[in-house]
Structures are given as C-alpha cells and as structure tokens.
Amino acid sequence: MKAAVNPWTVSSATLALAGMIISGIGLYFIVLRPPLLPEDVRYMRLSAGELEAIGPRLAMWLTQVFRCSAATPSPPAFS
Numbered sequence: 001m002k003a004a005v006n007p008w009t010v011s012s013a014t015l016a017l018a019g020m021i022i023s024g025i026g027l028y029f030i031v032l033r034p035p036l037l038p039e040d041v042r043y044m045r046l047s048a049g050e051l052e053a054i055g056p057r058l059a060m061w062l063t064q065v066f067r068c069s070a071a072t073p074s075p076p077a078f079s
Contacts, residue, residue: 035062 008016011075036058051058 027064033066035059035066 044051046054
C-alpha cells in the first residue's frame with residue numbers, strides 16, 4: 001500500500017498563509033477601520049467646526065483611498 005503524499009510543500013503553505021494574512025489586512029481596511037483615527041485629526045490640526053465643514057468631501061476622499069489601498073494587496077493573494 002502506498003503512503004499518502006502531502007501535496008502542500010512548506011513553500012506553498014507559507015505562500016498561502018501570507019496571502020490569507022494580506023487579504024485579512026485588506027478586509028480590515030475595508031470593513032473595520034474607522035476613516036479617521038484620533039491621531040489623524042490631531043495631525044491635520046482642524047477644529048471640530050472645520051472638520052464638520054469639510055466632512056462630506058473628506059469622507060468621499062477617504063472612502064476612495066481605503067478602497068484603493070485595501071484592494072491592492074488582494075488580487076495577488078487569490079491568484
């Protein structure tokens with residue numbers, strides 16, 4: 001009787017794990033991360049009124065930024 005052969009080599013398992021980690025990071029940026037962190041607001045040095053005034057435009061821009069940055073690592077993980 002022949003022994004079962006493991007089709008997963010160490011290198012292919014490592015590559016698959018790295019792809020899953022990168023995909024997880026992408027999903028984190030798309031789903032869980034808030035658009036602005038407290039340190040982002042402090043860096044921009046905006047008052048609450050100024051932030052509310054530019055809020056809609058900033059939200060649209062941040063949505064586009066996170067879609068692009070989160071989607072970038074995902075295709076190599078699934079190819």
